[in-house]
Amino acid sequence: MSALIYCLAFVGGFVIMSLELLGGRVLAPYFGSSIHVWGSIITVFMASLALGYLAGGRWSLRSPSLPKFAGLLLIGAVLLYPLVYFSEPAMEWIFHAIEDPRYGSLTASMALFVLPTVMLGMISPYSVRLLVRTTEESGNVAGRLYFVSTAGSALGTLGTSFYFVLWWEINTILTLLTATLVLAGTTALVVARLRR
DSSP states (O other), X not given: OHHHHHHHHHHHHHHHHHHHHHHHHHHHHHHOSSHHHHHHHHHHHHHHHHHHHHHHHHHTTXXXXXXXXXXXXXXXXXXXXXXXHHHHHHHHHHHHHOOOHHHHHHHHHHHHHHXXXXXXXXXHHHHHHHXXXXXXXXXXXXXXXXXXXXXXXXXXXXXXXXXXXXXXXXXXXXXXXXXXXXXXXXXXXXXXXXXX
């Protein structure tokens, strides 16, 4: 089961950074790609991840299990997929409602990315809780887990910036990221049932 949890943490890191880079592409037609826009995106993602880490740590205290962990991935997919349909109308409305590109891009980033990012941020602390068996190994487990998750983030960054945006439209990439989360969550559920 440990290998599966590490794989799921890798997937979480991959999707988070891929989504963050896509955020720049989503906002660019309306607010440009200035330092203000990227500052807004990074701020929203970092704040959302911080909330996700906190929430994931607390959630992991309530009878942690692989099915509940799978639920984080599946709920993340449910919160991510609506961006395919609602990101453009939301951007149109915010663009016309807020003239200042600093606050417009900040508002747009919050509206589009807070919920899925908070949910995906819960994955890492929940993973730690599932993997740690004794307090003596907690530091080592956390270190390995964050290594795997950050490696996923690095690969998601490279894959999205070097290849995905050249191969596919933004909505196609979002759909593929959603499908990846669904596949990961479903795999975890299947493994959990087989272990019973």
